[in-house]
Every structure is written in structure tokens, then in C-alpha cells.
Amino acid sequence: MQVVPVVLCGGTGTRLWPVSRRDHAKQHIPLFGGESPFQRTLRRLAEVPGLGKPIVIAGQSGRFLAADQAQQAGIDIELVIEPVGRDTLPAVTLGALLAARRGPDAIAFVLPSDHYVPDEAAFAAAAGQAVAAAAGGDLVVFGLKPTGPATGFGYIRPGAPSSGPARRVEDFVEKPDAARAAELVAEGCLWNSGMFAFRAEAGLAEIGRLVPDALAAVTRAVDSASVDLGALRLGDDFSTAPKVSFDVAIMEKTGRAVVVPADFAWSDVGDWHEIWSLAPKDANGVAVDGVAELLDVRNSYIRGAGRLIAAIGVEDLVVVDTPDAILVSRMDRTQDVKLLIDQLRAHGRTEADTPARVHRPWGWYQTVDLGERFRVKRIQVPPGKQLSLQKHHHRAEHWIVVRGTAEVTRDSEVITVRENESIYLPAGCVHRLANRGRIPVELIEVQTGGYLEEDDIIRIEDDFGRA
Numbered sequence: 505m506q507v508v509p510v511v512l513c514g515g516t517g518t519r520l521w522p523v524s525r526r527d528h529a530k531q532h533i534p535l536f537g538g539e540s541p542f543q544r545t546l547r548r549l550a551e552v553p554g555l556g557k558p559i560v561i562a563g564q565s566g567r568f569l570a571a572d573q574a575q576q577a578g579i580d581i582e583l584v585i586e587p588v589g590r591d592t593l594p595a596v597t598l599g600a601l602l603a604a605r606r607g608p609d610a611i612a613f614v615l616p617s618d619h620y621v622p623d624e625a626a627f628a629a630a631a632g633q634a635v636a637a638a639a640g641g642d643l644v645v646f647g648l649k650p651t652g653p654a655t656g657f658g659y660i661r662p663g664a665p666s667s668g669p670a671r672r673v674e675d676f677v678e679k680p681d682a683a684r685a686a687e688l689v690a691e692g693c694l695w696n697s698g699m700f701a702f703r704a705e706a707g708l709a710e711i712g713r714l715v716p717d718a719l720a721a722v723t724r725a726v727d728s729a730s731v732d733l734g735a736l737r738l739g740d741d742f743s744t745a746p747k748v749s750f751d752v753a754i755m756e757k758t759g760r761a762v763v764v765p766a767d768f769a770w771s772d773v774g775d776w777h778e779i780w781s782l783a784p785k786d787a788n789g790v791a792v793d794g795v796a797e798l799l800d801v802r803n804s805y806i807r808g809a810g811r812l813i814a815a816i817g818v819e820d821l822v823v824v825d826t827p828d829a830i831l832v833s834r835m836d837r838t839q840d841v842k843l844l845i846d847q848l849r850a851h852g853r854t855e856a857d858t859p860a861r862v863h864r865p866w867g868w869y870q871t872v873d874l875g876e877r878f879r880v881k882r883i884q885v886p887p888g889k890q891l892s893l894q895k896h897h898h899r900a901e902h903w904i905v906v907r908g909t910a911e912v913t914r915d916s917e918v919i920t921v922r923e924n925e926s927i928y929l930p931a932g933c934v935h936r937l938a939n940r941g942r943i944p945v946e947l948i949e950v951q952t953g954g955y956l957e958e959d960d961i962i963r964i965e966d967d968f969g970r971a
Contacts, residue, residue: 506610507635508704509549509558510599511581513542513570513617514589519775519841522829523807526857531618532569535773536783539577541618542570546579548621552628555613557582559602561595567735568865568968583735587725587742593753594745596700597711597722598738604704611638612707614750615699619772620782626768634701634764637670643702643710644670645755647694647763648770653685656774656839658696658751661688666762673761676751694765696751698772710760715753721745733969775838776822776831780805794825803835827860827870865968866891869949879956881949883937885910890938892966899953899960901929903937908945911938934964 517530524530531542539547549555560581562570567585574581584598596614603612613635621627634644647660656679663674676696677688712719721744728739746753755761771778783791783805790801794808802819809826820835833841848856861870866889873880885891893913903912904926912919912927913936921927929935931953939945963970 505639506556506603506607507554507613507701508556508599508603508606508610510596510603510612510614511542511545511549511558511560511617512592512595512599512614513560513566514563514586514595515616515618517618518845519839520773520779521841521845522824522826522831522855522859525855525859527565528569528859528861528863529566529618530773531616532566532573535779536620540573541620541773543573543577543579544621545615545617545619546574546577546581548624548627549615550579551624552631556606559584559599560617561586561598563589569863571735585732585735585737587738587740590742590745590747592698592750593711593715593718593748594722594742596750596754597708597718597745598726598742600702600704600707600711601722601726604708608705610704611635611701612704613699613701616772619697619699619770621768621770623768626766630764630766630768631701633669634699637667637762637764638701638703638706640667641703641706641760642666642670642762643707643755643758643760644700645673645761645763646697646699647765648697649765649767650689650693650695653682653689654695655679655682655685656778657772659685659688659693660696660763661691661693662763662765670762670764673755673763676756694763695770697766697770698751700750700755706760707754710754710758714757715746715748718745718748718753775841776805776824776833777835777838780822780835805835827872829855865889867944874956877952877954877956879951881951883947883949885937885939885945887939887942887944890967891936892961892963892968892970893934893936894961894963895934896931896953896960896962898931898955899951900931901935902950902952903927903929904948904950906946906948908939908943909941910945910947911940912936913938936965 516526517524520530532540534540558581560570561584563586600612603610637644659677661675662671664672666672721741725738725742729736780791785791789803792806796806796813799816801815804821806813807824822833824831845856861868867885869881869883871881905921905923910921912921915933
């Protein structure tokens, strides 16, 4: 029996805006310092005996971050790229199809990439119980014992005993209001963790019975998939799969749903209130991540990106500062950040989805100043990476290396530019920056010209297949 982890890595973490955005989502951000939730998920799986190579399902915007962070964590993954996000039913169907290819008795162990589970041993024990229950043909969900009434989670009502600690699922309850949440906890209901285990063939049979269009669309997408820089890129038929969650489409309708109760610390880190509840706090209930000076501040979360945050006489407040956006919210309204993002998009604000620091497959850049006919960027290129060979029609660029050694192609020249040295690239020249060294190359780029947007890039050669 093979147990195949399926890690869902395509979410956007909207409620943790402005730190988490579509183009750099929460699963890739070190929310509590150190490694990202995605890397911690991979390491947690590595501690469970008998698991195979994880299948990681990511979107186009996160594929290179997923690959890089898995490599940094030293975990070998099978990376699959969704052409478009279609909620969790198509993603879980995809994971089950790929798991079934590894053997007729394979069990798919499906979990999100952004959960917080500090007790790896307790998680491994619960995973073993879930796999044992799934081996008999049931579709298993982890149900977490609530630490209190919460409105941000769905709930599961356990029913009659099944095998081992597993119980038949009597009912699923969508996210309740505060009063109903308290009633559900008193009734012994469990939090729906969004983690599942099932024999791949059994899961596919239920999907085919309940939502045949999903199975057909994802099967066609897998059959027409291609290999793209070491990842499996699905065919366009994936976009025709119904956009619906696995919980709603399958788990709430199947007669084979069972829940394995688990009693370990867990959070889906769904909003800033949850981050505050998990973070270390001072005697006044204040959690600070960054640099802050506080006077008479209580029960608040303060997060900065480098500059000083000063606050006086406030309480029950969330303040999150990033280079291009600041969020200020009452603590009890943090679930409404998603509504704010919808409003930003309606007003055409690019900050809704794109952060100031833009990650690319070769590294990242961040705009630090912008004015009429000029833009100033910070750029970092990790060892072994290089930008595309390219040119611009409307802008010239000045590069000043502040760390490392850059190899710069400028038309027919190849020039080594070291720390505290600079190079000028006139408009129209063919150029490329490469890092052949062992430490990151960091530079300041000053663009000048009449048009400075990113679409003024003509790529001639590119390691990452971009047009």
C-alpha cells in the first residue's frame, strides 16, 4: 500500500492581505519567522513513516516559489501546475488521478500547504489513523477538537463508530455565527480541517458518481499535459471542471464519509486575528512583528516591514505595514479583509494582487521610488540564476551592484561587475544579468525613459520559457 501526499498549494490567502497576495500567497511567506508554511508542511510530511514523494499542486504564479522552497527544504516533490484555479474539487481529483498511477492500492493523503501544526508527532499519529481508516474504502477527514467557538471554520458532527477511532460523519456545518459556533462546540462537533485520506480508486469512483463532469475534465487535462521545466503542466481542459469545493461536492453527499478525531494544536491561519492568537504577546496582549513604539496599547497586533510603527492609546486593533500598503482593522473585523480586496479590485488597484516585492523565477525585484521618467528598483538574483536575454525600446538602465558579482551581457560584450561597480545599458541594447557566484547578487537598478512599464521587455532567450 502506497500513501501519496497531495499538497494543495494554489490558494491566495486573501484575508492575510497586504502581506499575502495572489502573486505571493501566504503559504510561501514566513509568517512566524524561519520557514514558510509550505516548507513546514513538507517537513511535517517527511516525519510521517511510509509516505511517498509529495505531489504539489500549484498555480502558475506560485510554481517557481514552490519549486525553490521545496529545494531549500531538501524535499523532492512532483510539481503539477494548474492553468487556472478551480477550487478544491478539481485539485483533489487531480491528486487522486496521479496517486492512482503509482499503484492500484494507493491512498491519497490530501492536505493544504498553509496550515499551522506545531506538534509533528501528534500529526503523524493522526495521519496513521486516517490512513488505516481509508484503507477500508472510506473517505476520511480529520476533525480537530475545538479550543473554543470559532466562526472561521466549518464543523463536523460525528456519528456512529466506524473502524478504530473513526466515526461516521453525521453532518457538515458551514461556518457559523458566534452563537451557533458555541452551540456546536457544546454538542461535541469538531472543526473541519480540510485534510483528507482515501484510497485513490475509491475517491475517484465517488467523484465520478457525484460530479462526473469534474472527473472527465481533469482526466482530459492530465491526458493532454506536458512537461514544463521539470513540472507537469495540465492541459486547458482543466478550466472546464466545475468550480466547487471537495467538501461541498463530495464529502457532504457521499455515504462513505468518516471523521478521525484529532487533538493536536492546529490552525488554518485564516486571518490576522488568528495570527495574533498564535503569536507571543506582552502583558498587555500585544503581539509585535517588526519595529514598534507603543504607549497604552492593548490586545492588538502590530506588524511592520522595517520602518517604525508608533501607536498610542489603541486596543483591539490590527496594523499591518508593507512597502506599498497599510492595513488598519478592528480585531473583530479581520474576516472582512476579503471584502476589502474585492473593493480594491473593483477600483483597479494593483495592490490587491501584486506586492511591492515581485517574485520572478530568477529572484525578485522591488520598486523603491517612482517618478516622471524614472523608476528605482532593488533586485536580487540567487546563485545559479539569470534573467532573460532581452532589450527595451523605451528605457535605459543603470545597474549598481551592492553585493556579489554579476556577469552582464551587453550586446557582444560579457562584463564582470563587482560590488560598488556600475554599468550603463542604453535603450535598445541586448542585455542579460547572470549570477555565476555562490552568494546572491543584489543591485540597484535606475530606469530612465518615456515608458517604464514591465511590458516594454522583448525576450530573446529565457531559461523559464516566457515569451
